[in-house]
Amino acid sequence: MITFNAATKTFHLNAGDTSYIFYIDGDGAxxxxxxxxxxxxxxLIPLQDYRPLAFSPYHGEALSTHSPDVLMQEYxxxxxxxxxxxxxxxxxxxxxxxxxxxxxxxxIAPGKPALSGLPATFAKADEAQTLAILMRDDLTGLxxxxxxxxxxDLPVIAxxxxxxxxxxxxxxxxxxxxxxxxxxxxxxxxxxxxxxxxRERQFQRERLPFGRRVCESLRGYSSHQMNPAVIxxxxxxxxxxxxxxxxxxxxxxxxxxxxDVTQLRRTRLTLGIHPQTFRWHLAxxxxxxxxxxxxxxxxxxxxxxTHAFHDLMRQHLLPPKWVDTPRxxxxxxxxxxxxxxxxxxxxxxGKTAAEHGIEMLVLDDGWFGHRDDDTTSLGDWTVNTAKLGxxxxxxxxDIHALGLKFGLWFEPEMVSEDSELFRAHPEWALxxxxxxxxxxxxxxxxxxxxxxxxxxLYSALESVVASARIEYIKWDANRHLTxxxxxxxxxxxxxxxxxxxxxxxxxxxxxxxxxxxxxxxEGCSGGGGRFDAGMLYYCPQIWCSDNxxxxxxxxxxxGTSFFYPCSTMGAHVTVSDGLDFxxxxxxxxxGTFGYELDLNQMPPEQLAKIPEQCKRFxxxxxxxxxxxYYRLTSxxxxxVTAWMxxxxxxxxxxxxxxxxxxxxxxxxxxRLPGLDPSLTYEDDAGNRYRGDVLMNYGFPLPPEYWxxxxxLWHFTAI
Ligand code: DGJ
Numbered sequence: 001m002i003t004f005n006a007a008t009k010t011f012h013l014n015a016g017d018t019s020y021i022f023y024i025d026g027d028g029a030x031x032x033x034x035x036x037x038x039x040x041x042x043x044l045i046p047l048q049d050y051r052p053l054a055f056s057p058y059h060g061e062a063l064s065t066h067s068p069d070v071l072m073q074e075y076x077x078x079x080x081x082x083x084x085x086x087x088x089x090x091x092x093x094x095x096x097x098x099x100x101x102x103x104x105x106x107x108i109a110p111g112k113p114a115l116s117g118l119p120a121t122f123a124k125a126d127e128a129q130t131l132a133i134l135m136r137d138d139l140t141g142l143x144x145x146x147x148x149x150x151x152x153d154l155p156v157i158a159x160x161x162x163x164x165x166x167x168x169x170x171x172x173x174x175x176x177x178x179x180x181x182x183x184x185x186x187x188x189x190x191x192x193x194x195x196x197x198x199r200e201r202q203f204q205r206e207r208l209p210f211g212r213r214v215c216e217s218l219r220g221y222s223s224h225q226m227n228p229a230v231i232x233x234x235x236x237x238x239x240x241x242x243x244x245x246x247x248x249x250x251x252x253x254x255x256x257x258x259x260d261v262t263q264l265r266r267t268r269l270t271l272g273i274h275p276q277t278f279r280w281h282l283a284x285x286x287x288x289x290x291x292x293x294x295x296x297x298x299x300x301x302x303x304x305x306t307h308a309f310h311d312l313m314r315q316h317l318l319p320p321k322w323v324d325t326p327r328x329x330x331x332x333x334x335x336x337x338x339x340x341x342x343x344x345x346x347x348x349x350g351k352t353a354a355e356h357g358i359e360m361l362v363l364d365d366g367w368f369g370h371r372d373d374d375t376t377s378l379g380d381w382t383v384n385t386a387k388l389g390x391x392x393x394x395x396x397x398d399i400h401a402l403g404l405k406f407g408l409w410f411e412p413e414m415v416s417e418d419s420e421l422f423r424a425h426p427e428w429a430l431x432x433x434x435x436x437x438x439x440x441x442x443x444x445x446x447x448x449x450x451x452x453x454x455x456x457l458y459s460a461l462e463s464v465v466a467s468a469r470i471e472y473i474k475w476d477a478n479r480h481l482t483x484x485x486x487x488x489x490x491x492x493x494x495x496x497x498x499x500x501x502x503x504x505x506x507x508x509x510x511x512x513x514x515x516x517x518x519x520x521x522e523g524c525s526g527g528g529g530r531f532d533a534g535m536l537y538y539c540p541q542i543w544c545s546d547n548x549x550x551x552x553x554x555x556x557x558x559g560t561s562f563f564y565p566c567s568t569m570g571a572h573v574t575v576s577d578g579l580d581f582x583x584x585x586x587x588x589x590x591g592t593f594g595y596e597l598d599l600n601q602m603p604p605e606q607l608a609k610i611p612e613q614c615k616r617f618x619x620x621x622x623x624x625x626x627x628x629y630y631r632l633t634s635x636x637x638x639x640v641t642a643w644m645x646x647x648x649x650x651x652x653x654x655x656x657x658x659x660x661x662x663x664x665x666x667x668x669x670x671r672l673p674g675l676d677p678s679l680t681y682e683d684d685a686g687n688r689y690r691g692d693v694l695m696n697y698g699f700p701l702p703p704e705y706w707x708x709x710x711x712l713w714h715f716t717a718i
Contacts, residue, residue: 001129001150002108005042011106011131012042013148016155016308018297020148022074027066028102030074030133030146032182036243037299049184051264057081072182072266075135075146075161077101085212085258085270087161087177092140093169101135101144112149112158117503119250119537120292121158121316123151128316141167141284144176155304156296156312161272162289165282172492173280177272178249178293185243188267189235190215190259191302193227193559198547200224200528201559203636207235208261215257216274220445220481220498221525222532228255229563231302232267239303239631240673246298246305247271248563250317251291252534253502254278277484279495291534302562303673307628310565314626317533318568319513322520322540326621327567328405329357329614330472330594334364335548335574337598339372343389347398352599354402356607357614360472360594361399362407367392368464369419374478375442378414379421381460383467396468407472407520408465412457412508414443414478421456428453430497432483440479448504449486449497458511465516473512475539477525502534509538522570522592531560536568541592543570548596550579550587550710551660554635557590558643566645567625572596573613581606583710585613586656590624590643593617620714623647623654630674635660642670650676650691651717655699658710669698681715688718 003012010033013020021033021042033044049072056069058081068082078086079098090099109132110125131148143166149158159179165171190208192215193201206213215230217223229248237244247269249255254274261267271293280288294312298304314323331353333341341363350361368384369377383392396406415422415429422429422444429444431437437444446453465473486497513521523530523539527546535542545556553571560569571591573584588594599607623645632642639661646653655672675681677692689699702711 001152002131002148003042004106004108008043008045010042010045013131013150013157014038015150015157016153017299018155020157024103025066025071029068029071030103030135032072032074035181035183035245036297053263070264072184073180075101075144076180076268076270084260084262084268085180086175087180087270087272088144088163089173089175089275090140090142090163091172091174092142093167093171097174099137099142100139101137101142104134104136104143106131106133113147115160115292116289117506118289118291119506119534120160121149121151121250121294121312123149123316127152136166140171141165142171151312151316154312154315155298155308156294158292158294160290160292162287163282164287165284168284170281170283172495173278173282173288175272175275175278176280176288176290177270178290179247179272179295180268180270181245181247181295183232183245183267183269185234185267186265187235188232189237191231191233191562192257193229193562195224195226195559197224197526197529198545199552200531200545200556201227202555203559203562203634208259208267210261210263210265212258212260214259216255218254218274218277220253220484220501221477221530222252222255222534223480224525224527224529227559228257228271228532230257230259230269230271231305231562232259232269233302238301240301242301244298244302244305245269245295246309246563247293247295248309248533249291249293250533250537251502252505252530252532254498273499277495277498280499281492281496294533303630306562306631309563310629313533313536313565313568318536318540318565319538321517323567324626326618326625327520327541327592328359328471329617330360330362330407331358331599332362332364332572332594332596335576335596339366341366342387343395346395347402348600349598350399350402350404352607353595354404356599356610358404358595358610360405360407362409362472362474363395364409364474365411365476367408376416376418378411378416378443379419379446381410381464383464392464392468396470400469405471406469407474408470409474409476410461411476411478412461413446413448413505415446416443427487430481430483430485432485433487435483438482440482443479445479445481447486447497447501448508449500450488450504454504454508457508461512462515465512465519470519472520472522474522474524474543475509477530506534506538513538524570528556528560531564533563536564541568541570544591548572548574548576550584551658553587554641554658554660557587558631558635558641561629561631565625566590566629567592575602580709581609583658583708586710586712587658589617589620589712590645590656593621620654623652627653628674632670632672644672644674646674650674650679653681653715655713655715656710657701659708661708669700671695671698676717679717682718683713683715689715
């Protein structure tokens with residue numbers, strides 16, 4: 001998978017059907033050559049695109065061969081003539097930030113090493129190969145190691161970077177990107193996933209002008225406002241054609257995806273922790289590990305890129321136990337009752353749920369302290385036995401006696417002003433002495449950079465979870481970070497707090513997941529405010545959005561699907577939209593599936609449909625969880641939103657089509673990709689179609705499709 005040509009000093013990473021090629025030049029600089037569809041030969045140095053310009057500084061050799069302003073850089077360094085975003089910025093003991101890294105050595109080893117304290121993809125020795133390249137700045141003693149993992153048969157590369165101070169004086173890392181790639185494809189489009197609370201991951205596409213564009217979060221979380229994932233693609237790329245590169249960060253905190261189109265119309269992508277809120281003091285002998293970034297390439301548009309990332313996450317990132325395990329169909333108390341529940345109401349909900357084929361009851365916010373609204377008790381993870389009419393164990397036993405599993409909500413990172421925890425430990429909230437503490441949803445954020453806070457949260461959660469039969473935990477987080485300073489760190493380390501917070505969060509997740517390996521964790525942050533690959537390493541599913549209107553969900557789930565597998569998208573049938581009950585079902589079925597409404601307040605004719613919906617879920621969820629996902633149209637631009645889940649062996653598929661507005665026959669047929677042209681497929685009504693007909697002529701939509709409605713067709717090969 002990874003080769004090194006010692007004569008030309010060229011590395012060739014063969015990742016699935018793609019090639020990634022770079023070499024070490026005479027100066028020891030690492031020069032990028034190519035990323036794209038597979039090349040048999042990596043002998044590209046003679047073809048290199050080198051166009052010296054006036055005002056391009058040179059270094060070592062002559063401008064005619066060696067200007068960092070002109071050469072494509074594999075990991076751009078700072079201060080010697082490359083004016084595009086640097087991958088690394090280090091403030092040294094002299095106070096300047098000039099860093100000159102040169103190749104020292106490399107290793108190529110089977111498998112993939114873990115990243116200390118960080119979530120990352122994993123692979124067995126026969127599933128991947130990892131290249132580690134050591135670089136050094138002789139003047140400061142800074143050593144940087146670039147890691148590249150290539151996975152068997154997948155067109156995706158995992159990259160990360162570590163920095164070690166081998167010098168005798170402390171230095172400050174101001175930036176250490178996880179990846180940087182220089183593209184020479186000419187003009188590219190940038191696709192990104194901006195949004196807001198209840199409007200997450202809205203697919204956006206723009207032609208890149210000259211200059212810089214940054215997709216970022218500075219909120220302490222990966223955020224609703226911008227997802228840590230971008231696509232660069234040919235201006236002509238579609239779902240099925242054209243070159244597309246996708247990159248995402250396996251990280252849940254502040255990030256920056258910087259895109260710079262240079263004077264030579266090259267595009268540099270730099271992805272990593274956001275440098276604006278990052279300063280890491282590196283004492284002699286210390287090492288800093290940057291998070292992992294994943295980068296993939298498709299020569300057949302976005303669809304193939306999506307399949308690569310979905311496969312990679314299913315095989316190498318999500319908790320393996322849950323990849324093929326059906327998730328229980330749940331009913332969640334939140335939109336059913338909000339804070340207004342008691343034991344009788346919960347048991348009544350559970351009874352009706354069990355009678356209608358639902359498999360788990362999740363008790364959401366409001367079961368602890370004296371929390372009957374969102375102003376109190378966060379941090380006090382003690383069961384409100386008066387409200388629950390007994391202990392958590394008793395409630396859980398009663399729910400189990402109905403034939404249901406039981407799940408519980410937590411919001412571990414937060415503290416209410418009105419809480420025992422805050423009264424005992426006001427200093428545990430993030431704050432700056434002498435300044436007002438900002439609130440969000442009436443609450444503050446605990447300083448997870450402090451190990452004692454993480455220890456407290458671990459034991460508080462552990463004792464509740466161990467006290468009762470609990471099969472599922474929903475991990476919520478409902479505000480962003482402010483006054484990010486920590487009382488326990490010295491001044492020179494205050495720039496570390498954002499990242500140390502995330503390390504504390506990961507530590508807490510890690511300890512709980514290890515302590516309770518059988519529990520299904522669902523991530524959440526006011527809906528989909530932390531929907532990222534870092535969280536997916538611990539939580540195989542994440543609540544996609546607090547917006548459960550099934551029409552709004554079309555755009556949210558569409559945007560989420562570009563990188564994240566459908567099995568990770570928390571999606572429920574709710575009452576929130578007033579739309580036809582049948583319309584809500586297929587949209588929720590495209591995710592983890594469940595209900596979030598009071599079953600005992602529903603119109604009886606809707607309730608009566610739930611057993612059939614649950615049955616359909618059991619028949620079809622393997623396609624959603626394990627199949628290839630195809631976006632057929634876009635809710636951002638098309639009047640009909642349609643998608644498919646196709647079994648890997650192409651013998652079965654699910655076609656969903658949602659018509660959100662009355663659309664007078666704009667579409668009469670949909671061409672269905674990803675099938676076997678030689679097979680004949682039969683739908684549930686017994687209609688038969690040849691694969692080639694469905695693929696090329698298209699599937700004829702029924703005449704009534706122009707009413708506001710959702711359709712679901714299940715086809716199997718005969
Ligand atoms: C925000 C979540 O997204 C909701 O599902 C619910 O759990 C509430 N928080 C509870 O406060």
